[in-house]
Amino acid sequence: MTTYVDNWAEQVRAGDVRAISRAVSAIENREREAEEILRQLFPYTGHAYRVGITGAPGTGKSTLVDRLASHYRADQKTVGIIAVDPSSPFTGGAILGDRVRMQGHATDSGIFIRSMATRGFLGGLAQATRDTALLMDAAGKQMILIETVGVGQGEIEIVRLADCTIVVLMPGMGDDVQSLKAGLMEIGDIFVLNKSDREGADRYDQQLRAILQLVPEREGWKPPVVRTVATENKGVDELARQIELFRAHFDQAHDRKAREVSHWKEWILQLLEARLLERVVGEQLGERELDRIALQVAERKMDPYGAVNQILARAGLGDKP
């Protein structure tokens, strides 16, 4: 018997834009059907290449993603874009205003664009992003571009499950080597120096390359620096070429399987974490009881560690005596 969800999943696989949109909404709203659809679609995934693009606000990431998407479309590749804003947990709505720029693609059925922002429990955004990437993969999108604002742990959580991570920088972001330190060097597979027609670009470029010398190679890959002026479409072809080189490099690597297992291990851990909280707090304990406990802690009648031990014990996960 063919169910409603079977049909829906079939439409997603066929690339039906409305079916995909509804499925992303179901993912975002944590509807039960989202998991059913994703489970049905999972066997058909594993073909897309996911590119994570991160960098500080104002570096021109959105424009770069837009140009990269156009490049792939000209190359007859289908594209999915997920624009994530993890730095805005309090608004509940995507505030990436410049999605307007993407309107040029609006009539192209080979490209699917979606903005996402945080809702619910912490970590929910990264999960929704991963689910959406899987969905686009099953829907036949060949290149999935995951754009995220900023360079903190939240962003790293989002891009670390991509196949290739691009860090976007620009001249004048703190004029010294300082600004290059914080975590960026470790996550970038490719570095883009955007707005590279600006003053100070050469100096910044040199400093960047000098620092990259110090980063240990990952299995023979030395992260390149690509200079772009996204607004003028300069350097975008070279960026696409470097992405292909990176892809080819790691597709041939001997530890490809090990990397895939470790990818799924982390994926499972993150989903498990979210589900555990749903079960133990959302279903078993309840918000009201949590409020009561929090009040006791605020009044110093209970300590928070003891409170958590109590909750664990109630869930049958207490310390062994």
Add this chain to the structure above:
Amino acid sequence: MTTYVDNWAEQVRAGDVRAISRAVSAIENREREAEEILRQLFPYTGHAYRVGITGAPGTGKSTLVDRLASHYRADQKTVGIIAVDPSSPFTGGAILGDRVRMQGHATDSGIFIRSMATRGFLGGLAQATRDTALLMDAAGKQMILIETVGVGQGEIEIVRLADCTIVVLMPGMGDDVQSLKAGLMEIGDIFVLNKSDREGADRYDQQLRAILQLVPEREGWKPPVVRTVATENKGVDELARQIELFRAHFDQAHDRKAREVSHWKEWILQLLEARLLERVVGEQLGERELDRIALQVAERKMDPYGAVNQILARAGLGDKP
């Protein structure tokens, strides 16, 4: 009977630097004693004021924190500094090189400085930071300055449990309003425009104030913009004054109790999340079995949602039939 931990906790309360240091290390290394000490110390907490300081790399946060600490010390207030680097999950060690600048305080027993970086499960850093802040509180530090790099979700998780959050900006960080959007507006109680002697500062200041007009007031508080040149100690007194104004404003607010309960609610949820993973994966399932499951998912023999459902069922937390 007085135990080893009782003595240790007593030494922490007395402000003994070595006892505090050892306790922070125990927190970082997730030693069992850390929780025992924190539980003993908890009733003596609740007196410190926690100031979170965040902003993009290169904005001069460390220097600002250094000057603010000196200001408080001149005022006879004891100070704790926690410098957190959440953007570096792959190094395992703090890379905030400029802690060297803090050496001026090295002989002052009224100030305690500690750098922290990510280890273990995601989210562990925010928890360790919160535990360390509690410890410093119990040790009698009156002002606790929590400095964190970047403006993403990881940083927000760290600073959102502070009493007052300062966002540090500087002229030239993306020269347009764009760079001010991403989440910063919602988390800042006070905005600092550092390096405000630079070109473009006036224009940036104006844009910042224009945008702040659009942010809804929180209980009658309008986030001020303080212009500083931290390297020359300019504007630091004014910043300290604004922090005091903010503190007074919310100490008198009618919903103080509600805010404290909500603070502890979130605290408990985050600790619970970490403990749940430790129990269900670390103790019950085991790394090896997790690897086996991840391999099956990588080979598309199992889907990740089904895998998580299985793990939940084994932990006695499965779906009701």
